[in-house]
Amino acid sequence: MLTSASGYPVVVRVFALLICCLPVFSSSVTIRNVNVVDVETGDVRKGVNVVIDRGYITSVGVAPKPKSSIDGKGRYLIPGLWDMHVHLWPQKALLGSYVASGVLGVRDMGSNFARTKEWRESVEAARKIGPRIYTSGTPVDGPGLEVATMEVVRAGSPDAARRAVDAIDRQGVDFVNILSALSRDSYYALAQRARVIRAVFAGHVPDAVTVSQALDARQKSMEHLLGIAFACSSEEAELREARLLAIDAKDEAALSQIRLRSYNTFSEAKATDLFKRMARFDVWQTPTLTVRKQAEAEYEFNQRVVKLMQSYGVGLLAGTDSGEPHVAPGSSLHKELEAFVKAGLTPAQALRTATINPARYFGSEVRAGSIAPGKRADLVLLDANPLDDIRNTRRIASVIVRGRLLDGKELKRVSKETEATWRGDTPFTEVLPKPPRQRRKPRKR
Numbered sequence: 001m002l003t004s005a006s007g008y009p010v011v012v013r014v015f016a017l018l019i020c021c022l023p024v025f026s027s028s029v030t031i032r033n034v035n036v037v038d039v040e041t042g043d044v045r046k047g048v049n050v051v052i053d054r055g056y057i058t059s060v061g062v063a064p065k066p067k068s069s070i071d072g073k074g075r076y077l078i079p080g081l082w083d084m085h086v087h088l089w090p091q092k093a094l095l096g097s098y099v100a101s102g103v104l105g106v107r108d109m110g111s112n113f114a115r116t117k118e119w120r121e122s123v124e125a126a127r128k129i130g131p132r133i134y135t136s137g138t139p140v141d142g143p144g145l146e147v148a149t150m151e152v153v154r155a156g157s158p159d160a161a162r163r164a165v166d167a168i169d170r171q172g173v174d175f176v177n178i179l180s181a182l183s184r185d186s187y188y189a190l191a192q193r194a195r196v197i198r199a200v201f202a203g204h205v206p207d208a209v210t211v212s213q214a215l216d217a218r219q220k221s222m223e224h225l226l227g228i229a230f231a232c233s234s235e236e237a238e239l240r241e242a243r244l245l246a247i248d249a250k251d252e253a254a255l256s257q258i259r260l261r262s263y264n265t266f267s268e269a270k271a272t273d274l275f276k277r278m279a280r281f282d283v284w285q286t287p288t289l290t291v292r293k294q295a296e297a298e299y300e301f302n303q304r305v306v307k308l309m310q311s312y313g314v315g316l317l318a319g320t321d322s323g324e325p326h327v328a329p330g331s332s333l334h335k336e337l338e339a340f341v342k343a344g345l346t347p348a349q350a351l352r353t354a355t356i357n358p359a360r361y362f363g364s365e366v367r368a369g370s371i372a373p374g375k376r377a378d379l380v381l382l383d384a385n386p387l388d389d390i391r392n393t394r395r396i397a398s399v400i401v402r403g404r405l406l407d408g409k410e411l412k413r414v415s416k417e418t419e420a421t422w423r424g425d426t427p428f429t430e431v432l433p434k435p436p437r438q439r440r441k442p443r444k445r
């Protein structure tokens, strides 16, 4: 008999391989007597049966006696979580770590597109267990130094910016991502071209552009609260001017003084006007509170504006910048949810930033974002109620990804595979409270 290197007969290996590669959404399963968390209303529907068939939820309520079922008694079912700011740039896919943490969707803000596309296709075809991937591929930036981890397109003129949008969009990305060094002229050229070809553009508010200008240009989402402190300052014009001078002079001390000044000249009236417009124009914010926690004054300021944004109906998205050193794929999302609650959001509001809000952002709320018939079966079964304490999102009993159930043992296996890779790649200990400053890219100020 033919035997492979592992000692198993080839027939057995081929059969095992076939089973592994079968579409994972073919089974039907019921979660019996479970508490369903309604992220939209912030209520819990107690003791219902959730029926899943071929990757979709087919009923939520009293189902006929199920054939194949899991006992959900005392447990809480939430929609799969989204991390809306990641970088899939490590050499190997760390997709299992996301899934094991209940993160069943990611928005990739910059990576090697060819490789990410391959991963995206493998996940879509159920050849690989991983989160759904929305990707920008290569981001567009202005002139500057090379970044070791991420390839960028350097657009040094309006013409180059227009060409970049066309080229990136043609590759089949989900949106065009922009970074901080883009000049104002190039930014407007890019925004205009994106509108003509109906490409979504999102990302950093570039240093040369105000938040108000980016709002008027209908940038779909803004990251890291960039530009917000200036936009809410009663001395915005002066501070922006001083900052440009300080950047030219590479004067770090002056820059931090200017930053502090912007926090101290916060105008509630300006903020109110700005956030109302953000809500009206449907422009979203991904604050990435946790990763930017290094300076206390900045963190406190960020918490304050996030709370205010929530109260004016600005769409908030949970994102972690996972892929950066010290930001663990998957588990860091739970820290971000906790940071939202510490900033003053309710647990339900925090949960929305990683469930129904991402679905609305993508325009896919008919199929995703909450637990209802017709929606995708991307679900997380928890041992405790996350509405009582947001930290309970970490208490994962099992995950249902595209209708396929992964219990605790399987989750350990999928996360272990990737953890080993990640550890070898860059050492990490989740999100450290104070990452060393020299590790941060200077453009992300």
Ligand SMILES: [Zn+2]
Binding pocket: 085, 086, 087, 109, 321
């Ligand atoms: Zn990023």
